[in-house]
Amino acid sequence: MTTVKEQQEIQNHFKERMNEDELLNCMRCGFCLPSCPTYIESGYKESHSPRGRIALMKAVADGIIEPDEDVERTLDLCLGCRACEPVCPSGVNYGHLLEEARDIINQNKRHSLPVRALRKTVFEGLFPHQNRMRMAVGLLGFYQRTGLQALTQKTGLMNLFPAHLATMEKVLPKAPSLKEMKSRPTELKATTEVKKRVAFFSGCLMDTMFLDTNNATLKLLQMAGCEIAIPEEQACCGALHGHSGEKDTAKKMAKRNIEAFEDLGADYIITNAGGCGAFLIDYDHLLKDDDQWRERARQFTAKIKDVTEILVEMDFHVQIPLSMQNVTVTYQDSCHLRNVMKTSSAPRLLLQSITGAHYQEMQKADSCCGSAGIYNIIESEMSMKILDSKMEHTKNTNAAIVVTANPGCLLQMKLGIEKEGLSDRMKAVHIADLLYEAATSQIS
Amino acid sequence: MIQPEVKQRLIQIVGSENFEDSKTERLVYSYDATPNFQAMPDAVVKPRNTGEVSEIMKICSEYAIPIVPRGSGTNLCAGTCPKEGGLVLLFTHMREILEIDEDNLTMTVQPGVITQDLIQKAEEKGFFYPPDPSSMKISTIGGNINENSGGLRGLKYGVTRDYVLGLEAVLANGDIIRTGGKLAKDVAGYDLTRLLVGSEGTLAIITEATLKLIPMPETKKTILALYHDMEAAARSVSKIISAKIIPATLEFLDRPTLKVVEDFAQIGLPTDVEAVLLIEQDGPKEVVERDILNIAKICEEEMAISVQVAQTEAEAEALRTARRAALSALARLSPTTILEDATVPRSEIANMVKAINEIALKHNVTICTFGHAGDGNLHPTCTTDARNKDEMERVEKAFEDIFIKAIELGGTITGEHGVGIMKAPYLELKLKSEGIAAMQAIKSGLDPNNILNPGKMFAKDNRKRVVVAK
Numbered sequence: 001m002t003t004v005k006e007q008q009e010i011q012n013h014f015k016e017r018m019n020e021d022e023l024l025n026c027m028r029c030g031f032c033l034p035s036c037p038t039y040i041e042s043g044y045k046e047s048h049s050p051r052g053r054i055a056l057m058k059a060v061a062d063g064i065i066e067p068d069e070d071v072e073r074t075l076d077l078c079l080g081c082r083a084c085e086p087v088c089p090s091g092v093n094y095g096h097l098l099e100e101a102r103d104i105i106n107q108n109k110r111h112s113l114p115v116r117a118l119r120k121t122v123f124e125g126l127f128p129h130q131n132r133m134r135m136a137v138g139l140l141g142f143y144q145r146t147g148l149q150a151l152t153q154k155t156g157l158m159n160l161f162p163a164h165l166a167t168m169e170k171v172l173p174k175a176p177s178l179k180e181m182k183s184r185p186t187e188l189k190a191t192t193e194v195k196k197r198v199a200f201f202s203g204c205l206m207d208t209m210f211l212d213t214n215n216a217t218l219k220l221l222q223m224a225g226c227e228i229a230i231p232e233e234q235a236c237c238g239a240l241h242g243h244s245g246e247k248d249t250a251k252k253m254a255k256r257n258i259e260a261f262e263d264l265g266a267d268y269i270i271t272n273a274g275g276c277g278a279f280l281i282d283y284d285h286l287l288k289d290d291d292q293w294r295e296r297a298r299q300f301t302a303k304i305k306d307v308t309e310i311l312v313e314m315d316f317h318v319q320i321p322l323s324m325q326n327v328t329v330t331y332q333d334s335c336h337l338r339n340v341m342k343t344s345s346a347p348r349l350l351l352q353s354i355t356g357a358h359y360q361e362m363q364k365a366d367s368c369c370g371s372a373g374i375y376n377i378i379e380s381e382m383s384m385k386i387l388d389s390k391m392e393h394t395k396n397t398n399a400a401i402v403v404t405a406n407p408g409c410l411l412q413m414k415l416g417i418e419k420e421g422l423s424d425r426m427k428a429v430h431i432a433d434l435l436y437e438a439a440t441s442q443i444s
Numbered sequence: 445m446i447q448p449e450v451k452q453r454l455i456q457i458v459g460s461e462n463f464e465d466s467k468t469e470r471l472v473y474s475y476d477a478t479p480n481f482q483a484m485p486d487a488v489v490k491p492r493n494t495g496e497v498s499e500i501m502k503i504c505s506e507y508a509i510p511i512v513p514r515g516s517g518t519n520l521c522a523g524t525c526p527k528e529g530g531l532v533l534l535f536t537h538m539r540e541i542l543e544i545d546e547d548n549l550t551m552t553v554q555p556g557v558i559t560q561d562l563i564q565k566a567e568e569k570g571f572f573y574p575p576d577p578s579s580m581k582i583s584t585i586g587g588n589i590n591e592n593s594g595g596l597r598g599l600k601y602g603v604t605r606d607y608v609l610g611l612e613a614v615l616a617n618g619d620i621i622r623t624g625g626k627l628a629k630d631v632a633g634y635d636l637t638r639l640l641v642g643s644e645g646t647l648a649i650i651t652e653a654t655l656k657l658i659p660m661p662e663t664k665k666t667i668l669a670l671y672h673d674m675e676a677a678a679r680s681v682s683k684i685i686s687a688k689i690i691p692a693t694l695e696f697l698d699r700p701t702l703k704v705v706e707d708f709a710q711i712g713l714p715t716d717v718e719a720v721l722l723i724e725q726d727g728p729k730e731v732v733e734r735d736i737l738n739i740a741k742i743c744e745e746e747m748a749i750s751v752q753v754a755q756t757e758a759e760a761e762a763l764r765t766a767r768r769a770a771l772s773a774l775a776r777l778s779p780t781t782i783l784e785d786a787t788v789p790r791s792e793i794a795n796m797v798k799a800i801n802e803i804a805l806k807h808n809v810t811i812c813t814f815g816h817a818g819d820g821n822l823h824p825t826c827t828t829d830a831r832n833k834d835e836m837e838r839v840e841k842a843f844e845d846i847f848i849k850a851i852e853l854g855g856t857i858t859g860e861h862g863v864g865i866m867k868a869p870y871l872e873l874k875l876k877s878e879g880i881a882a883m884q885a886i887k888s889g890l891d892p893n894n895i896l897n898p899g900k901m902f903a904k905d906n907r908k909r910v911v912v913a914k
Contacts (some may be wrong), residue, residue: 024779024830029477029772030518033582034558044536046517052472059471064482070468089708089772 002109007066009108014061018105019097023058026051026092032084037368038077041385047074050084050094057101075101077382079375080243081335081368082278086342095340096285099242106245123246126205127236128253134181137208141175147233164380164415167281171414176211188218188228195225195314199266201257203276203407204236210407216436217272217307223439224316226270233260239279242286243373246443254283255293258300269303270310272432274337275373280304281341306337307432308346308405317353322438324356329434330399331359332390332413333366334406347431354409354438360397364390371412383412391416394426402428446486446531454531455488456500462490462537473514473532475523477579478866479780480830481522485512485532492537494612494620494651501649504531510898513645515556515587518579520771520783522862523591523644527899535586541565542652543597548626549657550609555586555650562655571657574601576766577860589650592642594860596764599818601658603860605641612652613640616891626654636888639886644862645897647890661726665736666760669721669743669751670714672745674698674801674813677719678794680746681817684723685790687742689735693724694818696766696797701814701825704773709766711842717749721817722767725761749910770814771825777812778827784843786850787859790820799849807842809835821859836872847873868903 002010030048035041039049044051053074059065075098082095111119126132149169159166184207185317196346199222221228238253257280261269271277281304287297311317329351339343344366352359370376370386394402394416402417404410413428446454446465455463464470474484486509491497503509506841510530514669517524526532535556542552546569553562559580566573576595577583583593589611594603610624624630624637640648671677681694697705699718706713714720721743725735740751744867754760775781788796800822804811815822824846826839847857857863857870872880884902888894 021779025775027477027479027772027775027781028475028517029775030579030582031769032773033516044534047468049472055472055475056468065467065471068467070466074468089705089769090775091708174469198854 002067002069002072006108006110007068010067010105011060011063013104013108014057014067014101015063017100018057018061019100020061021094022097022249023054023061025089025090026054028055029089032088032094035083035087035367036368037079037083037386038382041382041389048077053078054094054097056091057097066336072105075105079335079368079370079372079378079386081372082339083335083367085339095282099247102245103242103247119244119246123241123244123249124202127240128249130204130207130235133208133236134178134206137175137181140172140209141177144361145174154433162380164384164419165377167418168376168415170410171411171418173209173212175209181208181211184230185218186230186232188222188230190225190227191222192225194227196227196267196310197229197263197265198226198268198270198310199229199231199261201237201261201269201271201276201280202234203271203273204231205407206273206276210410210430211270213407213432216430217270217432219252219436220307220311220316220432220439221270223320224311224314226310226314229264229266231260231264235260236275237279239275242279247286251286251290254286254297258283258296261300261303262296266303268305269300270305270307271318272307272405272430274306274334274341274343275408277304277306278336278340292432304341306341306343306346306405309343311435312346312349314433317350320341320439322354322435323441324354324438326356326358327400327401328358328360328397329354329401330362330394330397331365331403331431332362332369332394332409334404334409335368335372337405338366347403350431350435351403357438360399362397362399365393369409369412369416371408373408376412376415387412387416387419391420395422396419400426401434402426403431403434404428405431446509447507448510450503451487453503454487454500457503458489458491462492464488471519473534475900476514476517476519476522476524478520478522478864479782481525481527481865483525483527484529485526486529488532488534490534490536494614497533497614497649497651497855498618498620500531501535501614501616504783504895505617505893508893510895511649512897513555513586513590515584516558516579516582517863518583519587519591520785521591521858521862523862523864523867523897523900525865527865530895535584536899538651539584544569544657545575545626549628550796551655551657551907553585553653553655555584555589555653557585559583559585559588566657566913567660568678570660572660573607573655573657575585575604575607578771585653585655586650589653590639590643590645592860594816594819594821596693596767596816598816598821598860600690605638607656608637608641608653609656610654611637611650613641613648613650615648616893616896620651622650622895624654642862644864644900646887646901648895649896661692661728663732664724664726664757664760665732666722666724666754666763667736668754668763669723669740669748670717671719671721671748672717673747674678674719674797675794676747677721678744678797678817680721680748681744681793682791683742683746685818687738689725689738691723691735691739691818692726693722693764693814695722696720696817696822697722697767697770697814700777700810700812701770701774704776705766705770707776707913708769708773709762711762711766713766722763748873764779767814771823774812774825774827778810780828780830780831781825782828782839782843783823784846785815785823785859785861786824786846786855786857787819787821788850788853788855790818792853792855793817793820793822794851796820796822796850796855800846803842803845804846807838809838809842816859819859820855844870857883863901865900868901871901871903
């Protein structure tokens with residue numbers, strides 16, 4: 001519940017902080033509506049569309065309505081997939097508006113004690129500290145390896161949780177051991193002639209739960225001719241914070257990362273998670289009002305590139321034979337990779353270059369899968385509706401492999417496959433893992 | 445405010461899940477795509493069928509509650525802005541294509557069907573539904589019918605009006621009427637179908653429509669002609685028509701519009717020329733080839749710098765999509781974009797383009813022009829800032845001059861966007877007081893309590909204002 005006083009505070013901050021020009025830039029043509037998953041899944045409710053949300057933000061800033069529970073609800077229900085941005089002829093930066101609005105609401109709202117405690121633990125206590133991330137994932141590994149997982153699944157303990165959470169627990173990847181997570185390289189040589197020097201952004205979750213994918217990514221870069229710097233001082237990108245109204249913590253993470261990467265002499269900073277990449281590439285906006293950091297942020301963001309882009313740029317798919325055993329593959333876009341980093345053709349081109357893999361484009365591959373960070377946990381009803389539609393399109397491709405380019409999407413697609421009972425004939429993989437497999441396979 | 449008993453009765457009809465009156469839900473239906481107009485409705489209702497619309501209508505009649513039918517809210521005349529409050533009626537539950545009759549070449553649809561979905565469904569069966577308003581990706585057919593929408597293909601194929609054969613509609617008293625039918629000929633009484641098309645929701649609520657389909661043209665070719673001189677482009681348009689060629693599409697974009705469209709679409713449009721014409725011809729292969737050749741010749745004679753033929757359908761579609769984004773793309777230039785659609789006989793297009801440039805200079809405002817040059821329907825668009833009162837006054841004066849000039853050239857104040865609230869003060873310019881009186885007689889006959897989309901079409905006073913109305 002927001003109190004009247006909190007609402008007044010929120011309203012004042014909307015007036016002060018929301019970018020009026022950006023709000024006015026939306027001329028309400030409605031061209032964004034068909035691209036919005038929540039608009040479609042809510043049964044075409046304008047309040048759950050980008051145009052509606054911007055109109056609500058503007059109405060709060062203009063003092064026409066109060067930022068009540070309903071307004072907050074429509075903003076909460078936004079996936080933040082930003083599919084509305086590339087289709088907006090006026091070029092409204094919806095993502096920036098949403099982030100600002102969420103930050104204002106969150107900073108002025110007194111959460112209930114348990115929520116506060118949880119937010120503090122997750123946003124401040126866990127994600128910013130890579131050693132604690134390792135511990136957490138290490139615990140997961142302990143749980144999986146000791147038979148505790150088998151026991152909970154057998155006893156039906158997970159049935160106490162909502163169905164999708166129980167399924168999600170099942171699809172979590174096998175966690176690496178604490179030792180594997182701790183002994184990470186900081187510098188790697190190319191395995192062929194050196195063509196570029198790049199830095200690798202490891203990511204908090206990617207370097208723990210998805211360690212194998214990070215290893216595959218590094219190997220691909222080495223094979224392409226990259227020497228790689230992996231600075232130890234780097235931290236979580238801050239996306240989770242930025243999207244959840246914890247902008248200050250996000251800024252702290254940004255500064256730490258800029259510092260960690262700036263003196264490495266790298267041509268590019270490579271990411272393999274669309275969600276992280278999109279947040280990193282936006283650091284210049286995040287720090288736009290900070291005189292000391294603005295220019296440093298700009299230099300940092302200019303170097304951000306997804307692994308698929310650099311592989312294509314370096315002709316990896318031409319130089320390295322890629323092959324697989326006759327299989328149909330399809331690709332689900334990572335929203336942030338596509339809509340913010342503007343990377344959509346590189347992953348497709350790479351997949352189409354694999355001999356033996358039949359690439360089948362999925363209908364509406366450019367539409368969100370409903371993962372959206374932690375959205376699938378906190379907004380599970382909408383998330384599952386979106387996932388159900390996504391799975392229909394996935395099934396129509398007859399693909400045995402669904403390729404993704406972001407950990408959240410990967411888990412969500414795994415969840416969809418499990419939910420639909422398709423795990424015997426379909427799997428979801430990260431593109432780096434698939435490419436590494438195709439590059440090292442002995443089939444010719 | 446909706447009285448509690450009225451609310452109860454409405455909920456009884458549509459179910460509580462289809463009645464909304466929270467501030468949030470009202471706010472998001474307080475606007476459409478027209479800048480500077482906003483008014484809150486009292487409630488939002490989503491009927492599931494014609495019977496429910498009729499029941500709602502009866503209640504509105506009984507309590508004299510305004511009712512505003514709304515599709516996707518993409519109109520450009522403030523036609524769905526609930527100026528006098530009341531109910532906004534949504535058709536999100538009535539979005540079925542009921543039938544494609546391949547023997548009679550008709551399609552029967554509910555009002556909530558998205559225009560593009562309908563066009564696609566027709567094309568899947570080898571039929572063609574030509575009206576293609578720029579918002580067709582999201583606009584509804586109900587909205588198109590109420591506004592009598594045009595589009596890029598209007599020149600050769602006409603507008604929505606030319607494709608509506610029959611309607612089902614609910615009158616202000618709740619009566620359900622059916623007009624026309626799957627008929628090529630039908631003179632049984634007044635042509636109520638034509639009357640309701642373009643009536644902007646002021647005469648009845650349209651609940652079903654039977655549309656005419658035509659066979660899909662065999663081939664299509666698209667060209668882009670570039671000019672260093674706007675008026676040369678406009679002259680080409682008149683010459684093409686007077687050479688007895690009617691292209692399927694004949695669109696005009698000036699330099700500033702080209703620039704913003706290219707910023708958005710990034711398809712390699714030229715941004716260093718003063719104007720381009722986007723021209724399409726469809727039909728049998730030989731005819732298309734011959735026409736395109738002749739059109740290219742005319743353009744070259746009129747000093748086109750280059751005339752390029754689109755090599756693939758994808759390239760042609762990219763050009764069309766880019767053109768459709770023109771208005772919204774212009775919003776990149778300034779906080780407020782106000783567009784008009786003054787229309788002149790096609791022979792006067794060069795004169796009108798010239799006049800618009802002079803008027804912009806005279807009032808010191810920026811006007812970008814694009815539009816359906818082939819049918820004389822231009823969209824002079826003013827890039828301005830609603831917060832700048834002084835400039836808004838000048839914009840107002842410029843538009844008044846444009847309207848007067850259009851009428852003087854034998855044209856009209858609006859070609860395809862409708863009157864709504866926005867152009868109501870100027871309607872008399874076109875119709876004279878006698879014309880307005882005749883229309884008002886129809887309105888009061890069908891809607892004696894003035895509950896159907898009140899405040900639209902007829903201005904309360906004749907203070908001429910399109911942009912500084914409030």
